Amino acid sequence: xxxxxHFALSPFCRKxxxxxxxxxxxxxxxxxxxxxxxxxxLELSPAGTVPVLIEDNGLVxxxxxxxxxxxxxxxxxxxxxxxxxxxRAEVRRLTQWFDEVFHRDVTVRLLYEKVHxxxxxxxxxxxxxxxxxxxxxxxxVREHLEALCRLLEVRHWLAGDMxxxxxxxxxxxxxxxxxxxxxxxxxxxxxxxxxxxxxxxPSFRPLLGDMIPGMAPVRYYTNLxx
Amino acid sequence: xxxxxHFALSPFCRKxxxxxxxxxxxxxxxxxxxxxxxxxxLELSPAGTVPVLIEDNGLVxxxxxxxxxxxxxxxxxxxxxxxxxxxRAEVRRLTQWFDEVFHRDVTVRLLYEKVHxxxxxxxxxxxxxxxxxxxxxxxxVREHLEALCRLLEVRHWLAGDMxxxxxxxxxxxxxxxxxxxxxxxxxxxxxxxxxxxxxxxPSFRPLLGDMIPGMAPVRYYTNLxx
Numbered sequence: 001x002x003x004x005x006h007f008a009l010s011p012f013c014r015k016x017x018x019x020x021x022x023x024x025x026x027x028x029x030x031x032x033x034x035x036x037x038x039x040x041x042l043e044l045s046p047a048g049t050v051p052v053l054i055e056d057n058g059l060v061x062x063x064x065x066x067x068x069x070x071x072x073x074x075x076x077x078x079x080x081x082x083x084x085x086x087x088r089a090e091v092r093r094l095t096q097w098f099d100e101v102f103h104r105d106v107t108v109r110l111l112y113e114k115v116h117x118x119x120x121x122x123x124x125x126x127x128x129x130x131x132x133x134x135x136x137x138x139x140x141v142r143e144h145l146e147a148l149c150r151l152l153e154v155r156h157w158l159a160g161d162m163x164x165x166x167x168x169x170x171x172x173x174x175x176x177x178x179x180x181x182x183x184x185x186x187x188x189x190x191x192x193x194x195x196x197x198x199x200x201x202p203s204f205r206p207l208l209g210d211m212i213p214g215m216a217p218v219r220y221y222t223n224l225x226x
Numbered sequence: 227x228x229x230x231x232h233f234a235l236s237p238f239c240r241k242x243x244x245x246x247x248x249x250x251x252x253x254x255x256x257x258x259x260x261x262x263x264x265x266x267x268l269e270l271s272p273a274g275t276v277p278v279l280i281e282d283n284g285l286v287x288x289x290x291x292x293x294x295x296x297x298x299x300x301x302x303x304x305x306x307x308x309x310x311x312x313x314r315a316e317v318r319r320l321t322q323w324f325d326e327v328f329h330r331d332v333t334v335r336l337l338y339e340k341v342h343x344x345x346x347x348x349x350x351x352x353x354x355x356x357x358x359x360x361x362x363x364x365x366x367v368r369e370h371l372e373a374l375c376r377l378l379e380v381r382h383w384l385a386g387d388m389x390x391x392x393x394x395x396x397x398x399x400x401x402x403x404x405x406x407x408x409x410x411x412x413x414x415x416x417x418x419x420x421x422x423x424x425x426x427x428p429s430f431r432p433l434l435g436d437m438i439p440g441m442a443p444v445r446y447y448t449n450l451x452x
Contacts (some may be wrong), residue, residue: 046323047326059312061315069315069318070318073311074311086296088295089295092289
């Protein structure tokens with residue numbers, strides 16, 4: 001069976017899970033703690049990162065950007081990118097924006113400080129989170145929500161009229177941070193309405209079922225009315 | 227005229243310059259110091275990074291990964307990726323390896339410490355380079371050269387029989403570090419032979435002509451016999 005090696009709260013894994021589910025491609029999940037850098041895992045992913053897609057024919061593809069391009073080429077039935085080259089560039093630009101800029105501004109500061117520092121260590125006395133970084137991350141979330149609202153004033157989905165990989169990438173990143181309760185949705189109506197549209201899709205349900213042992217999600221995490 | 231906004235020693239810009247030249251797409255260069263974060267530049271590239279491609283019809287595309295995918299789709303004449311989806315995934319995997327892992331291990335430690343800290347500051351007394359980081363970068367160069375040699379034992383080009391974007395990405399990264407004289411080519415024969423093959427291509431000549439004012443390249447930088 002096609003397998004995705006993943007970590008539940010990784011936004012990059014979530015992006016690929018959404019893409020697979022939207023394309024109706026069956027797969028099973030194999031959980032990995034990438035920070036353990038197990039030799040068997042590094043064989044699959046020399047860079048030591050999740051996700052890794054393992055196809056039934058043995059093809060191994062690491063890196064979420066590479067996996068998504070592969071899925072789009074190998075499984076064309078439900079396209080996640082439009083056809084014209086310029087529109088495809090806009091989808092990829094937004095996807096990379098979340099994978100690089102949102103990740104740097106928000107995910108590294110919130111998810112890494114609150115979750116990785118707590119769980120991703122063999123140290124019995126984990127390093128406490130850096131509160132200055134967390135404050136910067138919370139401020140950056142607001143900037144990204146404002147930018148999202150500005151985009152949604154003129155577009156129905158992030159890249160235009162079509163639901164694309166850019167929406168799934170963005171929702172994947174927001175959902176990982178939302179697990180921590182760090183998204184002030186109610187102050188950003190257009191962003192919230194967009195997120196509800198994504199959250200109500202069947203592809204989203206498995207993500208909302210993920211639980212990190214010892215760290216419950218925020219109360220409204222799985223609600224469509226929050 | 228089609229324009230590429232770039233910084234001369236940026237490996238990401240060099241990758242795109244090579245892709246454009248190999249595809250015989252005419253363009254002119256516009257130099258940008260991305261660290262100045264000029265408002266006019268941030269209009270083109272909200273993430274504040276180079277390169278940015280500006281097409282004649284006004285289409286603006288930032289991010290080297292996005293630009294390369296666009297070029298491959300919009301200008302199919304000289305393909306830089308093979309046709310089968312699995313082989314395309316291998317090219318993208320290697321390209322991302324250099325753009326992410328080589329960049330993190332080597333470029334950040336050598337180019338940023340030696341060049342950015344010297345030039346990318348308005349401070350009249352720039353921060354001196356961190357020698358510990360530079361030592362780590364020099365050690366990482368050797369690991370990457372070893373990995374390159376292992377790959378070239380079984381492949382003529384990085385991704386197989388065909389010269390692809392993976393070779394241009396790798397050569398772009400190595401060339402930026404080579405400007406500093408930090409690649410011990412003569413201890414890695416297969417890597418050197420591969421680099422000479424790339425360096426002797428017409429697409430490579432403009433890169434070798436780049437000069438950073440106040441910082442000459444290493445003596446053998448433009449030589450094919452080094």
